[in-house]
Amino acid sequence: MANLACDVLVIGGGATGVCAAYDLARRGLQVILADRNDLSTGTSGRFHGLLHSGGRYAVRDPESARECIAENRILRRIAPGIVEDTGGVFVAAPQDPPDYADQWVTACAAAGIETEEIAIPALRRREPALRPDLVRAFRVPDGSVDGFDLGHAFSRAAESYGARFLLYHRVTALAYTTDGMRATLNSADGTAVVVEARWVLNAGGPWAGEIAALAGHDLRVRWSRGVMIAMNIRWVNTVVNRLRPPDDGDIVVPVGTVSVIGTTSVAASSPDDNTIEPWEVSKMLDEGEALIAGFRTARALRAWSGVRPLYEPPGAAEEGADGRGLKRTFSVVRHGPGFTSVLGGKLTTARLMAEKAADDVCAGLGVDAPCTTAAEPLPAGTERRYHTLGHRLALLESGKMPGALICECEMITRPQLEEAIAAYDHVPALDDLRRDLRLGMGPCQGGFCAVRAAGILRQARDLPASEAVEALRVFVAERFKGGRPLLWGQHLRQFLLDEMIYRRILGLDACGDSRPAASLSLPPWATDETPIPAAAGQRVVVIGAGLAGLAAAVHAVQAGARVRVLAAGLGRLILTPGWFALGTFAAHPGVEAFRRWAAGQDLIRLAEGGRLPSLLGIPRTVDLAPEGLAAGAIDGATPVLIVGFAGWRDFDAALCSGMLAAAGVSCRAVSIDLPPRHEGWDLSPTELAHRFDDPAFRAEVAQRVRARLNGEARVGFPAVLGLHDPRVRAEMAAWIGVPVFEVPTLTPSVPGTRLYNTLKRWLLRQGAQVQVGHPVTRLIVEGDRVTGVAVASAGRETIFPGDAFILATGGLYGGGLLSDDRGHVWEPIAGLAVMAGDDRTAWFRDTLLDPAGHPVHTFGLRVDEALRPLNETGHPVCANLTVAGHALGGFSPLAGGYDEGLDLASAYAAVRAALQA
């Protein structure tokens, strides 16, 4: 048990606590701040980021308004690095009370808040996302502030005056002593610390009541929960407030890279109540719509809820159950000699709350040093301008941020991560690095950066591979929790992509191995072995350029048809590891036909699969694989060398080798330097593969690998051994002297790209047309036949005629199905009947990597026994329109282990049925 002594113990590392620690330390007192968690993990890290001008409170709560505008000006002066001067605007929508504006302007003037009316067209030139039908708008001096930045800046400032921070220390006992108080703290690792303080300042926010109770005081804090949603991009660059009496969802704040809409106000059951009710999400979107037309369909990135600590001084009147009516001013309560609590308020006034609380503490201690926090800026070096928009991009572009870019969305480099990891005296969780740097907080939510960061963590702390993989699993689970309330539309597609990466490329789950799914009974189209009829001269239009669409095009060409492939964009091929999971469909004639076709293509010749290593070295059982991947089949006997490239972010040889070793493979990793390059931008897998097409480059690499060989009988590389040249792997094997195989990388997958390139080139050579960037928007139907499809071309639509049509547009990931926040799933081209559950909360199971997959995976089109899509009455829409691939409903290809099997089998059957019609 350690014993510490100080003048003041501040409990709570939120905004008020760190400001108080800074204030008291500046007055010459010895300060210790303790928090049961990290800084800013309570309300201060769970708000919308608004630095209030006070306009929001001007009418109802003029005292708060005056405090806000004063503190707003002070904070801009003393800590300019944590404030973004976005400016703010109050806008009235048509449905808002018309007389409120004038009342509000008067109240703002009385509170000293400057306002200026701005014409709506002028406002929309600055903020084109705002609705054109807004009625009035006024500028105010709002700003935005990042709660984590504020915590870091003030804590560093406090430290520079000698304050000490005990984070992850929970106060378990508080007792009065003769000359102050004694606090017992329990650290995260279980050790107890006793702090003898002359005074204790309780800045516990929503937990202040619990803390006061430790010393036997009754402090009634009202908890009011508010939900906020961070939208993926900055829809506005100015804080936008609704010009109406404060209500739910009437503020949009641009903070860093996102814009945050807030918030609800609901009585919470406890200070830890972080519930997010679906209605609250809906409410935010509805209110956003009143400001920005189309807001519902914009991408929501993260939702969180924070608990406001509202204080009711004894005897105050009840003002509504939700707490919206309670004032936002604060109170300083002296419980007894040596114990003060500070309560209420808001982040904007944190410094003022700290000042008044510190005044009370100092009065109690007989210290007469005045508060100086408002007068002088924070000490130099305590602020870092990391989180402002554009800063990281500027550093990257000017070459001042060297090293591999690990988190691409939020622009974090390898040296930054290494520095952040080094700052911990324990092995940090990836989630700690997230709070430090915003790791994984951008659109992909960790899909790409998490595995890279896990590799860096492994290297920096010399962890066993399995521990790094465990850290990755924890982070993945954590990110899914934050995203889950928002999984529809484009963010749903993001998580489906991330899930594919985690399951198929990384091999993070035990399921997804290709094996017959016991529950899947094959539909009639999949057991019909009739060949595809000859189709000379028929015009076949395939919609979609994924594996199903392109395989269908191959079959149609082979049947003699004139084929046109139209696709909105490319399909999932380059997002797959490159191997084939066939499962139940392994023996289907479509699979056989595709294998025969592939046998003639040097670059992608297929071999029997086996147990192949994933990017993380986790064995995956696959049915079929390009020869380069298949050569990596795990046999347990031959020692293997896994080769990585120094500084290349998309493959960590040591992680792969470590996990392979754990699976019983005799394995070693080496990292070799790539032949020198001119500049520092990261190479994507396809760009690196392009370099291997150069014989001199690959000879150099082979020579370097050969020099590191130590008796290994096989060498594994990331799958980058040539993009176009089929000879690369064989040549390298000859030079190195042992067989060479490939291991999948993060996307873009080179094996998948090779497959797409080969398919497209073959089709063009056969005279087929392959046109991407051609989104089909509707079918032209005459009677019971489709006669053409309309494409949204530049300027107007273009009709492409045909005799038979294959719909291979994919499922919810591919864009063949769309979804919205209300749980509606639809097929956008023809409004076809969809199999889907309409309760959005049931689309996913609780954990992303659940071996059973998710109900959402089975959503797709309803078809008859000949793959013809049905309409809502259960009848085929048209005789000559059939469906192939992941657009089909009722299957669970990812978890069932038949991703490619479904594509190849249905492509064949769909062409057969469409040509028979």
Added chain:
Amino acid sequence: MSDLLHLLENTPFTSDLCVKCNICTAHCTVAPHTDLFPGPKHVGPQAQRMRQPGAPSVDHSVDYCSGCGICTLVCPHGVRVMEINTQAKAAMVETHGISLRNWFLGRNEVWGRLGTPFAPLLNFGTGNRVLRWAAEKTFRVSARAPLPRWAGYTFRGWWVRRQARRGIRGEKAAEACDPARTVVYFHGCATNAYEPHVGRTAIAVLEHLGFEVIVPPLRCCGLPMQSNGDFKAARHYARENVAWLEPYARRGIPIVGTAASCMMALKGDYIHILNMSDAATQAVAAGVWDFMEFLRHLHTIGRLDTNFRRIDRRLPYHAPCQLKAHGIGRPALDVLALIPGLEMEEIDADCCGICGTYGFKAEKRAISEAVGQPIVEHVRAGGHDQVVCDTETCRWQIRSLTGAETFHPVMLIAEAYGLRMAEIDDPPRQPGA
């Protein structure tokens, strides 16, 4: 138009749709050939999240985007990657100004016209190695760039003289035209100064099909200025063109052009890159046709004369990036398939590498040539000495890289109709005309 469409039609906002999948990275034509370009996802939607409107530009690397637009085409999520990049280049120009060289390269129209009287001298100069070396050293215009040759006369001059011979002055107003029998022809700057025969052939084909052709005194489409980030100038030209064309577009008179890239500027770039969303620009966009697209349309409605003479040849065809961006498939292939004996094969190449003015720049010439290699390989492997392609600069690039003769598909149409240049200059009167 729904709210969503409206919001996500705004190019910068399409970055909201990016799921970082890297499809654009995998298919970028430039990134594999240089370390100076971090790829379309990086400079496109990813950087866009960090760009503050109105703030000085911090970008540098986006300058290496060639603007080919393959990224936008392959994106399955609807992100307008190339358009985002082009706007970022414009922001760079706004912050740092435009280089003299890029300003110069954007003024194709002026140089084409001013140079015409001095064609022999200029053609000597552009063909002279020493002078080209000097130009590279002083102006950073690559000595290997495929500079065009001045024709010595302009298409416009030819047209005005021809009209004068027929006693016509000025162009017929839209209200006076019969929409079913009239076509507006947009020739573009390259046809005007360097390849007037393409314009003459197009006129001949249109007149052969019974159309009265109108050639308003249009300006440069603005594309060369736009791709060099000079949006102010590009918008100026765009507005003039829209003002000229709007009355015809409103009357339903097709606006047809042989320069697929200029036509894409009118159809799409004015709206999505230059952010001109007014009704006049939209109306013009809806009325613009690529030449071969127009012929395909005539065939669909039964108005194309398919009485083609046999052409026994097998020819490679390159679809320019700008044509792909139209989203109209490959109309040249669809129409040329109607000519008996003619076999066309599409070259599997995303881009020829020239990208308007990109491949003329000294520091980008090597990249440009590397991008065009798949075309070189195709032409060499097939032993071809002719390549068909719809845009001028691509034709010059392909000619320069492969040595093959290059021409617009309209030349094959004219050949199949048996139209000869002499007749084109002074065509015989159509029966009933």
